[in-house]
Amino acid sequence: MVRCRICNNEDFIELIDLGISPLANSLLKNKKEIKKEYLLPLKALVCRKCYLVQLSKKANPKKIFNKNYLYYSGYSNTWKKHCKKYSKKIIKRFSLTNLSHVLEVGSNDGSMLENFSSENIKVSGVDPSVSCNEISRKKNIYTIDSFFSKTVAKKIVKTRGKADLIIANNVLAHVPDLHDFIWGFETMLNCNGIITFEFPHLYSLIKKNQFDTIYHEHYSYLSIKPLQKLFKMYDLKIFDIEKISTHGGSLRVFVCKNNSSHSIRTSVCNVIKEEKVFGLYNLRTYKEFSKKIEKIKADTLKFFNNASKKNKKIVAYGAPAKGNTFLNFCNIKAKNIIFTVDKNKMKQKKLLPGTHIPVYGPEKLLQIKPDYIFILPWNLKNEIYEEVNSIIDYKVKFIIAIPKLNIF
Template sequence: MATAEVPRCRHCGEALNLKLIDLGLSPVANDYVDATNYMRAEPFYPLEVYVCQACRLVQTRDLIAASDIFRDDYAYFSSHSTTWLDHARTYVDYVAKRFGLDAESRHLEIASNDGYLLQYSIWKGIKCLGVEPCRSVALAAREKGIETRIEFFGRETASRLLAEGWGADLVTANNVFAHVPDLNDFVSGVEIVLSRNGVATLEVQHLLTLMQRHQFDTIYHEHFSYMSLLAAQQIFARSGLRVFDVELLETHGGSIRFFVCKDGADHPESPNVREVLAREMAYGLHSDDAYIKWCESVRETKRAFVELLTRLKRQSKTIVGYGAPAKAVTLLNYCGVRTDFIDFTVDRAPSKQLRFLPGVRLPILAPEAIAEAKPDYVVILPWNIKDEIKEQMKEIRSWGGKFIVPVPTARIED
């Protein structure tokens, strides 16, 4: 019988023999389908996640180059979420005060998207620079007056920036660490560009929370890695960096923010580091059993969602979606949910409207379509900002409409 080649860890190079989950074949999550391409086939790739038994990094199998995913027409614009803008503003206020940033400081953001965060540093008079590989969002940042380099970040970019005088006092990397195929090159770049006593913060979904809350839909090809502190400490140490503090956040369903400095920097280690490590160890992230058991919990989450939708459709209820995030592509493709269950979805981003979700080909309309259709139920696909969406769509209650939240267990909410 033919067998696939055993993949190797993207950090330490060890063979990957422990599979966390197999979500079947799935398209690239952010490859939204234009109406003109509706009748054309799209590529599907295995969506498999492995655990390195040496360094404990959880990761997808390498199948697609990052340049084929994060292209010039990338459709995710961070500024379309008011919740995320509030998060960015709070972050800038916090780090500026904690680390004494002022007009003499330099703030570099990696994967700066449309300038959603750096705009707040600019308002404080801090010198700012964004590095963003996707032209569509980088140009939006430039229109806001934010200097943005259109390129991927790594050792080469960092060395060039340092030669230009861009030794950064603060490096921000929000929700990009998981998108990096060559982790060692990326982290080495952070070490190169960081000033002697500078701080880098890297915010990424926390593997522990992902597993505890059954958030399998946050797994997709754009996310190459799923990060724990257990694994991150080893990754940073290899490049001469040290985690001196961590914070657990509720963004994206549960994230971890690493505070990182050079080995010789003055920042003392916070007790938070030991506390988070203890949580991860208590759950069992250092052993194989926790990963093996998790797979069945994902299957049960799928069953509950499909069973709820099936029951409602048998009652002749109308169901639509709200949002067209990448997580919706994994959720709906894995569960086999198409227009036989959900008529359409809506999204505030004009770049997604009048297109289709990859794979399931769910139409994406403007939010006003919900008021016109007056559905019985609205499935909140970006469940991590469900409170924001419920407030935006509160008018559905006027015709008796309700919300469905699919993860961690499908449920109906008023």
């Protein structure tokens, strides 16, 4: 029986069924691993009571966030710029000094925290991925190999002290047990400290057809009212919200303790109003979503069929989780896309999960002149377009499929 991760309700409607799918970041080392591939249903549901969108089946987080985890935030120049801009803004707004303590939950390779440590601010990181943490420690960032929880928070408080700022970027959606997780934040936070959560906004997912952001790492798909309900249970409140462009449309949510001095800004009411007007708290909105996604799939397959008839060569750029959701849902295989390229060396010389498309470094684009390059991380299309054109000496057309098929 599926129960809502916030309100424990058992009554849901289906948002979309993406079929049986592999773990989106679990690239294969070779063809021998194909037989052992871990497959799970990938279906998103909407809670009829609190409107939290969540997966019907929970993948074991230890199968996802382990020594083989291959997402490193430092490979994206766009993300590194985002981190630098955030750190400067937050240090100034909340007057952080060398007496402050900043904790990042889901610290990955330290791309965020290094911006604070360079300002002589005490930093701590928590992440379950040992491979990411090895890189973080090389930057002299104190890092704990663990999933974050109330128990872990208590240990950090004893050894490092409470935090004035807790950062959790693109982490909240990855948590199967939201209650223990948020309880940890309440335990870790100073009386007048703040938490910032960044996450892809459900509003953008539905409005812009971003179905490929649905994969097993993302247990939940977030909007404000369900989060208010969750935070209230742990004496926390949302006091400010900023819209940001990352991942195709995200929110930065500022949270503090109920008795802190931070007053609630009008931005909170404005975002909730926008969500209501759009229909995020109306079940009819969700019933139309799958029809739009089926059209994207049909348009994409039509393009590939026509390209095949004309003997066009198609390759891809990137090996992101969202790309693997898209390719598996559309049943696009290595016969359709010859290979993909990615800057992350840990992904190179591997096979994409499910589709088994080989991954190479960007230099592979110099060895073959494709007619089309399918950009899988569409949120980085401008960065990728410029990068590819800086290394190739031939003309090529680019493709993205979200929010609809577009060839340019």
